[in-house]
Amino acid sequence: MTKLYIKNMVCDRCIMVVQNEICKVGIGIKDIQLGEVTLEKELSDEERLVLDARLTELGFVLIDNKKSRIIEKIKNIIIHYIHYGANDTKSNLSNILSTELHHDYSYLSNLFSEEEGTTIEKYSIAQRIEKVKELLVYDELSLSEIAYRLNYSSLGYLSNQFKKVTGVTPSRFKQIKENKRKPLDKV
Known part of the structure; x- marks a missing residue:
């Protein structure tokens, strides 16, 4: 095997x-x-x-190398957690990563930052914003429902984070004809 x-x-x-x-x-x-x-x-x-x-x-x-495998596993756990409904609980992402990868979170965080040039938190936020964009494009949920589904503490926090990352508000994003979403492997 x-x-x-x-x-x-x-x-x-x-x-x-x-x-x-x-x-x-x-x-x-x-x-x-x-x-x-x-x-x-x-x-x-x-x-x-x-x-x-x-x-x-x-x-x-x-x-082929161990560090790259760990980085890829971190990304896949985050993607699964955010995009495929594994985030139904209020579990802490750092605990999930530590438990699933059998490493201390500080080790994982430092490794990720060194290799990727960004933090796990920023990567996670980017993934969450991509999920928000997807849900906005589908137009089946209200912004409040999206905030709840993605475990944002408030609608205001979601809106502020969305604008900080994209440069536009969620409602403005919905109005833009060409909603620019990134493929998950490019986030």
């Missing part, structure tokens, strides 16, 4: 694409999650090169 760590797997569609590419190379998959694939057997050097080339063409990157 081999584990592969793959950068830029940020959604269920990414999982499907990666799974298809691995199957095309003729390799069996035991388990697949955001950023991580467990294969049924070891990869030969040739299989690894072919798979790496195929994934790179599609915007994915095989990760």
Whole structure:
């Protein structure tokens, strides 16, 4: 069994694409999650090169070093927490990261800042704002409902943070015809 760590797997569609590419190379998959694939057997050097080339063409990157794997896991946990409903509880993100990654939060925070040039908090805020944009574009929830769903302490706090990050208020964002949303791997 081999584990592969793959950068830029940020959604269920990414999982499907990666799974298809691995199957095309003729390799069996035991388990697949955001950023991580467990294969049924070891990869030969040739299989690894072919798979790496195929994934790179599609915007994915095989990760070989431990620090990069931890960074990618941090990102995937945050994305899952914010975008896929894992944030239903009022759990503290730092506790979630520490628990899931089995490292002290200060270590994770320092590593993330060194490697990414931004803090976990700023990355998390950027992801939350992207989720707010998505929900505003869908226009199915009020801003108050969005604030509640994303665990903002108040509507005012959401509005202030949104304007600070985007330069416009949430209501102005809804009025703009070309709502600029970023792909999750570009946040």
